[in-house]
Amino acid sequence: MYTLEERARRYATKAHAAAGQRRKYTDEPYIVHPAAVVELVRSVSDDEEMLAAAWLHDTVEDTPGTLDDLEQRFGPRVASLVAMLTNSGNLPGQNRTARKVAHFRHTAAASPDAQTIKLADIIDNTRSIIHFDPHFARIYLIEKRVQITLLTAGNKTLWQLADRIIEQGIHQLGQPPYSVPDDWFTLQEAKYR
Numbered sequence: 001m002y003t004l005e006e007r008a009r010r011y012a013t014k015a016h017a018a019a020g021q022r023r024k025y026t027d028e029p030y031i032v033h034p035a036a037v038v039e040l041v042r043s044v045s046d047d048e049e050m051l052a053a054a055w056l057h058d059t060v061e062d063t064p065g066t067l068d069d070l071e072q073r074f075g076p077r078v079a080s081l082v083a084m085l086t087n088s089g090n091l092p093g094q095n096r097t098a099r100k101v102a103h104f105r106h107t108a109a110a111s112p113d114a115q116t117i118k119l120a121d122i123i124d125n126t127r128s129i130i131h132f133d134p135h136f137a138r139i140y141l142i143e144k145r146v147q148i149t150l151l152t153a154g155n156k157t158l159w160q161l162a163d164r165i166i167e168q169g170i171h172q173l174g175q176p177p178y179s180v181p182d183d184w185f186t187l188q189e190a191k192y193r
Contacts, residue, residue: 008052008074009038015063025132033124034058040120044155047113049074053081054117060086084114085121100143108150115154119162122148126162130169141169 002010013031021030038054045051052074059065060082067086071079087103094102107118122144129137148162 004048004074004078005038005051005055008055008078009035011065011073012055012059015059015065019063021062023128025128030058030062033128036124037117037120040123040158040161041117044116044157045113049077050081050113050117052078053085053114054120056082057085057117057121081111081114081117084110085118100147104147104150107147110151110153112153112155115151116158119148119151119154119158123158123162123165126165126169130165130172134173137169138173141166141173145170 012034013029016030016034022028023030023032026032034055034057037057038051041050041054056065056070056074056078060067060070067079067083070082085107087099088106107115110118126137126141126144129140144162144166148159148166151159151162
């Protein structure tokens with residue numbers, strides 16, 4: 001009998017492989033990303049449902065897997081955590097700013113456990129993007145700087161690590177300092193209502 005986490009790892013591995021997913025910059029099997037996210041979460045929590053959700057966090061967005069399927073296989077809490085981490089979908093014609101504002105609102109409303117998983121996701125993706133795509137990283141880092149200001153319910157250690165990696169990336173890439181006005185998120189949200 002497999003543990004909940006092991007079942008989630010096996011499910012995510014098969015789902016991402018069956019969808020033909022590979023890591024964008026390295027062409028590695030996609031599961032290396034959820035594995036990295038799990039290890040970051042494990043560094044601050046031994047909650048097996050959180051670890052299972054970390055394995056599964058991209059399955060609904062990126063594979064044919066559904067939240068109903070996850071709930072049946074892994075229980076309501078795991079499915080709920082994954083739902084809090086899943087983009088609800090992009091509307092036709094929606095620009096990048098509108099998509100990001102919607103996603104930021106969604107994750108800002110997530111539970112502390114889901115925000116912790118999201119912080120781990122941001123850390124792993126940020127490391128990869130800084131290393132492999134410095135041009136896009138200049139945009140991505142500013143977006144992530146804004147997003148983590150809304151994830152303060154997540155684990156403080158991972159929040160500090162995300163903040164440090166983002167700020168180091170901005171400095172490393174020669175991005176001029178950019179401060180986000182306190183009302184930036186509210187103003188952006190108002191544009192898309």
